[in-house]
Amino acid sequence: MITVKKIEGYKDYGKCVSLSNGIIEALVTVDLGPRIISFGYSGGQNFMNTNRAGLGCKNEGNYEEFFGKGRKWESFGGHRIWLSPESYPETYTPDDKPVKYEETDGGVFFTAAEDTEIGAAKTLELKMKPDSAEMQVKMTVKNISDKNKEFAVWSLSVCAAGGTMIIPMNTNDTGLLANRVISVWPYTDLSDDRIRFGKKYVTLRQDKTAKTPAKLGFDLNCGNAYYLLGDEILHKEYKTLHPTALYPDGGCSFETYTNGVMLEFETLSPLKTVLPGECNELSETWRLHKKPDGADIINDDAIDSMLSKL
Numbered sequence: 001m002i003t004v005k006k007i008e009g010y011k012d013y014g015k016c017v018s019l020s021n022g023i024i025e026a027l028v029t030v031d032l033g034p035r036i037i038s039f040g041y042s043g044g045q046n047f048m049n050t051n052r053a054g055l056g057c058k059n060e061g062n063y064e065e066f067f068g069k070g071r072k073w074e075s076f077g078g079h080r081i082w083l084s085p086e087s088y089p090e091t092y093t094p095d096d097k098p099v100k101y102e103e104t105d106g107g108v109f110f111t112a113a114e115d116t117e118i119g120a121a122k123t124l125e126l127k128m129k130p131d132s133a134e135m136q137v138k139m140t141v142k143n144i145s146d147k148n149k150e151f152a153v154w155s156l157s158v159c160a161a162g163g164t165m166i167i168p169m170n171t172n173d174t175g176l177l178a179n180r181v182i183s184v185w186p187y188t189d190l191s192d193d194r195i196r197f198g199k200k201y202v203t204l205r206q207d208k209t210a211k212t213p214a215k216l217g218f219d220l221n222c223g224n225a226y227y228l229l230g231d232e233i234l235h236k237e238y239k240t241l242h243p244t245a246l247y248p249d250g251g252c253s254f255e256t257y258t259n260g261v262m263l264e265f266e267t268l269s270p271l272k273t274v275l276p277g278e279c280n281e282l283s284e285t286w287r288l289h290k291k292p293d294g295a296d297i298i299n300d301d302a303i304d305s306m307l308s309k310l
Helices: 063-067 300-308
Strands: 003-007 016-020 024-029 036-041 078-084 100-104 107-111 120-128 134-143 149-159 164-168 182-184 195-197 201-205 214-218 224-229 232-238 254-258 263-268 272-274 279-290
Touching: 016 107, 016 120, 024 120, 024 134, 036 232, 036 279, 078 120, 078 134, 134 149, 134 272, 149 232, 149 279, 164 254, 201 214, 201 254, 201 300, 224 263, 232 263, 263 279, 272 279
Parallel strands: none
Antiparallel strands: 003 016, 016 024, 024 036, 036 078, 078 149, 100 107, 107 120, 120 134, 134 279, 149 263, 149 272, 164 201, 164 224, 182 214, 195 201, 214 254, 224 232, 232 279, 254 263
């Protein structure tokens, strides 16, 4: 049975809404955000990062001039809806106002306060199946300005520290032409031992001792990626339109970033020219799995074996 209940206070995030089917549970902030601030097996570990103080904030330069005196941007952790291409301060909306919500059939619909400064309105819809460790996550951004806007919906999960991201490589045979795009950010050192490139998979390991960040992007044809945290796996699946659609950052529908505090699990919709009153959207399916006994990720064969058992 699916249950929805209000939580009066969760850590330093204020009021939240809990959505659970007895197998998995999601907590979403409603005093700010919205953020999916917790997701995991009921009573189990949280895949989302809640180190609010450690994630820091920004209001340098003309931030307060753009968004208002005294306002600042906080990551908050958890899962958020963002816009791409990234631009400061425009895409760094504070998300510091209360969120409206209503129960739906099998889920909850959240409506963020309108971002009037950039002319965007965000909604988040969660739905759970009653009998499995699966949740649908739909993110919609509406253009509420009077001008056309070009943007992609950016799904960004700030995940708990200590895990490893697993990214399947494109395997389609394109003959004499390239079959994949890999984007690398300037601060990323490809010789970093947190990164492993295999023939079929790339892995990125979160390291709490790391002094520098790393970020990679991919045109992920299969629309599937995995975050292994302890003995559990968060699997995200989303629809891609490669190679015909235009995506941000050189053609990436998937990106991942890590530093010494967290790892980000990111997917993106195609870039779209959105007319006033119209929307762009992105949907994901989140599934949780227990890591199979004896499974490892030391090489492609080991990863193949593990994923085949999920």
